Amino acid sequence: MKNGCFQCHGAEAQGGAAGPRLGPAGVSFARLSYVRKPTAEMPPYTTKVLSDRDLADIYAFLESLPKPAPVSSIPLLAP
Numbered sequence: 527m528k529n530g531c532f533q534c535h536g537a538e539a540q541g542g543a544a545g546p547r548l549g550p551a552g553v554s555f556a557r558l559s560y561v562r563k564p565t566a567e568m569p570p571y572t573t574k575v576l577s578d579r580d581l582a583d584i585y586a587f588l589e590s591l592p593k594p595a596p597v598s599s600i601p602l603l604a605p
């Protein structure tokens with residue numbers, strides 16, 4: 527929220543019109559460093575505006591998102 531990621535990726539990292547889904551369990555910690563040097567449309571976040579500590583906290587948040595139930599456990603969707 528504080529760093530504005532939600533504006534493009536959604537408050538629950540679900541993705542939106544301006545940014546792809548990042549969770550749950552969507553992005554590895556190594557891939558999260560994309561924020562330092564994005565190669566397409568995303569604005570860069572240097573260590574001046576987003577510390578390594580805060581980036582680690584964002585990763586912890588993404589990991590904390592509840593995983594969806596397996597499709598086979600949902601009667602309406604089970605094969």
Ligand code: HEC
Nearest residue numbers: 529530531534544545546553557558560564565566567568
């Ligand atoms: C202005 C919109 C915008 C904001 C704000 C933004 N992003 Fe993004 N992000 C994007 C877009 C668009 C992409 C897709 C690649 C591209 O165009 O650069 C992306 C891609 C990514 C990726 C790579 C995803 C993948 O699967 O390869 C990560 C990780 C990411 N963003 C994390 C963040 C984090 C963390 C923040 C906040 C610190 C943030 N983004 C803020 C728009 C945004």
